[in-house]
Amino acid sequence: MATELQSRAQPSPLPAAAAGGIVVENVSRAYRGSRGEAVPALADVSVRAARGELVAVVGPSGCGKTTLLELVCRLQSPDSGWIASAPAALMAQRDMLLPWFDAVENAALALRIAGHPRSRARERASALFGELGLEGFQRARPSELSGGMRQRVAFLRTLLSGKEVLCLDEPFGALDAITRGEMQQWLARALQREPRTVLLVTHDVEEAALLADRLVVLSGRPGRVTAELEADIPRPRSATDAAVLALRQRALRSLALSARAEGALA
Amino acid sequence: MATELQSRAQPSPLPAAAAGGIVVENVSRAYRGSRGEAVPALADVSVRAARGELVAVVGPSGCGKTTLLELVCRLQSPDSGWIASAPAALMAQRDMLLPWFDAVENAALALRIAGHPRSRARERASALFGELGLEGFQRARPSELSGGMRQRVAFLRTLLSGKEVLCLDEPFGALDAITRGEMQQWLARALQREPRTVLLVTHDVEEAALLADRLVVLSGRPGRVTAELEADIPRPRSATDAAVLALRQRALRSLALSARAEGALA
Amino acid sequence: MIRARAARALPPTLLLCALLGAWELYVQASQTSAFVLPAPHSVAAALWDNAGLLAGNLAPTAIEVGLGIAAALVLGFVLAVGVHLSPLLRRAVYPLAVGSQAVPIAVIAPLLVFWWGFGIVPKLAVIVLICFFPVLVTTVDGLMASDPEQLKLLRTLDASRWQAFRFAELPAALPAAISGARIALTIAVIGAYIAESQTATTSGHPGLGREINADLTALQTPRAYAAAFVLFAFAIACFYSLALAERWLAPWAAHPRERGAGA
């Protein structure tokens, strides 16, 4: 299994530790703003996900969650700190469907890239459309899909990449409560069948409590880890389980605290 | 006040009834699919919003909510039925910020269009950035904003249009729980100061229960109205109010029912 | 359908008629010499009288345009892809391609004839030299303008450079490339004229370009105008046939507004 290291500083013993999982250690990242000033997005963030773990990341809007995922997927490099991760697939916040391909072709993109012949790739992707409630829309162009349908196609594309690590950026944000619940169950089952390491960014704390093994709460910009909540709740979980509800409350409190701290700073 | 009528069939006495509000009556709408077949999106939908009312629309993904809003904003015409509405502004599901303008310029777009001089328009929009947690990002380009920040800029742009009717398509979908709560309160206050008619599409039933005067639940594709729930709950509301929780539960049940009905049909 | 088409052809036809009318009036009123500006009616007469000759001369010109543009499109496109994929090529070849556009054909024509003689080859070389450039520029610009977010996506899916090109950059650049092809196709017609003027020909039907030059020196001005009119119409035909082909090549770019909104 290839675990790769990415760093601005000296090498570290992280890769071995990452083995199939994710290690983010003391990572900071700032953007250059429109007037050339530094816009710090992440400050000294450390997050670990062991192999097969699902770690949820919650935090106020603009705190650097998307930045964190792009760092793990090596679309950006950290200004300082180390990151190690097995090959990771990213489901971006905006669906990024390619307008020149139809829905199946978009979903099957990873298979095409991996070298599968076109018809086989389409077949495999098409078979899953029914399960995601997209039956009949295989040949629709992205512009002919609703927002939630687009998101599900993008989700499917990410899953079909077959990568060991999945970075999901608000994967169900455009779905109604019922469809979202179905998709969460579907994901949980899929991960049970074929365990993968998942870094899940979500703004729905309930979703985090339902799916995660661990919750990482980030403060407002620049994002710092303000809390890490373990979710030792047996599966399958339901939104009405007491443990889930309790975790949700704890997470909300941490989130509110970190948001307030930010407000105090501002 | 200009209330305009849009219809494919004979004229009707609707405009008068709409006066500052929205009347959608027996509207059906089908798209043409990629292979030329009809894709019904809305079937015989009737929705009314009196002047100053906030009507929330919930329904499974792909049931035609976005279509409904575009019909009200006259970006599409119905295949049958009547629609009447005061001039309406649309906040689309995807933020549609213009990449060549900075954040304030995007927010101030409606003011520019209304003929305000550039500096005045920017000033007015800029003043609201702090309230939405965007202070300091006035001159950032859309590509330099996080998903939630983009959404808030788009929201601001819609509000600044000054239209009597607002059609909001999942306005807070990309926001974390805390920021979302703040934005909901902000909207509620803004509507109290300056009442407007709002058609709010949301996939968050709690949000609907918190904000709406009435909830319209749509069935799965093609969307039909399966329930209309009155929300006679005094304001300000809180997510923990018993009435809000009860409404939320009722709405979820209707939603689940309509989703199941759809599943039964499929 | 047919009625709609007829309605579409109406405005340009009307405008053309108006222009021709104004031209006729101007010639009559100003008494301009027919050798500087023949009246439309005498051009029309020349067109009618020489229909066979003009048709015979259109054939070789059309063949030159067809072969030349095909080669130019391929060259322009391949160069664009090369320039896009290789920064080295971009820096080395692109400036030379730009400069090549400023070299008068008259300077290199003797060399072309020296190398390839009197046949069609030097003419095709001229057309290619003139026409590859718009395709090159628009395609390079189109490729550079593709969405960086899409490229990020492809990177996370481990797409190779080539796959990123094929799945994202190429389709995104196609509309721009088609713009370039449109320009190239149109100027291919004048390119053929220049090619015929500047390189040697054996006789027979030497092409419309040669015919125009011969008519001009023989002071057969109305016939030269008639031949130019044939080129004019031919260019329009080429241009609009590409517009048709485009819907098939890049349907997602085929002007969504014409499909969309309310449909």
Next chain:
Amino acid sequence: MIRARAARALPPTLLLCALLGAWELYVQASQTSAFVLPAPHSVAAALWDNAGLLAGNLAPTAIEVGLGIAAALVLGFVLAVGVHLSPLLRRAVYPLAVGSQAVPIAVIAPLLVFWWGFGIVPKLAVIVLICFFPVLVTTVDGLMASDPEQLKLLRTLDASRWQAFRFAELPAALPAAISGARIALTIAVIGAYIAESQTATTSGHPGLGREINADLTALQTPRAYAAAFVLFAFAIACFYSLALAERWLAPWAAHPRERGAGA
């Protein structure tokens, strides 16, 4: 910075040197007549010996290019906007603009001289005729390709047709228009050559185009090549100065990849 620039200029310079070397070898080996293909060293000598003359002749040509391209950009752009905003203009004017590209300058040159005499005006007319077209096509295509969702947005904000154009279509089309301007600017140089060749001139410093033709007929082939080389370099300079201007005109389109990713 300066070092980086020097490094950038290296590949084209090396390639140019390699090409010149190959050319020199070819001429020496094949014993090609200097009147068909002069050797680079004799072109270089001609360049050196006639530096003053060439510079003197570049001046009027550069002025023609400058004025001509300015007028062509304005015409192409205004026509594109007109064609885009008015379906009638689109149907009426666009085909004629396409056809205009196929009319040989030689046919209309006497008319231009008849109208405007021997000065710069008919030359500018020729340059405009040649150069407005790429701008027209790319701008029209760019305007048509703007995002229908953005236009929906503007409609809900009650934007007038003109505002929709100004706030959405125009900025979206600017990169494509710049592509067209790039092509136009490059071919303006050859346009000036054609203009000078095809219209009559009084002497003095008649421009590089005239000079090339006079040199060719006087069999001063190396000097014709030297003059062509000046045009070659001039076109490259024009092209890259527009590339600089572009960053200022349409910063959001200035190749995000160069700013972005990891920066």
Next chain:
Amino acid sequence: GSKHDVVSAHSAKPFTLMLDFFPNADHAALYSAIAHGDFRAVGLNVQPQTPAEPADPLKLLAAGRVDMAISYEPELLLARDQGLKLVSVGALVQRPLTSIIALRSARVGRVADLKGKTVGTAGIPYQSAELRTALQAAGVNPASVKEVNVGFNLIPAMLSGKVAATLGGFWNYEAIQLTQMHRHPVTIPVDRAGVPPYDELVLVVRAQDARKRGQDLRAFMQALTRGEREVRADPRAAAALVVKANSSLQLKLQLASIEQTLPATLPSARGRPFGWQDAAAWASFGNWMYTHRLLRRDPARGLPPLTNEFLPGEGI
């Protein structure tokens, strides 16, 4: 220019003259007369213009854009056949300059040697007819010779071995050029190969001007005659003036060209002035063009295409 120039430019009448081609040795008399102030002395401010192509001068003359054009006798006859009311008022060169030129390396010594070979022309119809006439006169079937239109690239086409010979180059120009390059051309002027002689370069005006502006034309011819004498007196100075007008030219070649052309600038008939045109020769050349279907109408009918009345000592 000196102060003197400026003053007289005001008093002198502008007179636009369009050349047949780039300024060259054939225009030596013109540039000499300009440089020596001969035109100004007769009240004309002559401004030469260079055309874009050889057909332009007559067109722009007929359209009234220029006052006089230098053209070729065949071109003038064609123009008149097309209905242009133009007339030649003097001959600058009294014989055909157009020649069949071959390189010695092509092993063409006489017209008959062209049999089975490729000949380059500039694609001008009457020159093709001249080639056919020459071939027939030499007993060669024109069908056995391949004619290639090489435009203005006559010499490069020969030097690159693509054609064995060319018809269209001038014996006083291309041939001298090749000689100076040591390429030893074989030169056969077309009037030595069976084509009736004609005046290669003529001065053409509008017929109406020939009627109304006789004074200007007479003055022009008078000054030009003076210029011609100056050339004769000092060919080297004249060559320098030509080179000054067209910097592409080489002095050595222009001087040789002027010297060799001088015999052809004066009429062969004794006692005739510079510029004299032989009406009989014109008639016979016109007839040749007519019989070769280069003209639609017999030029013998209608008004004469030439007049000598403005030459010094002629006319009224």
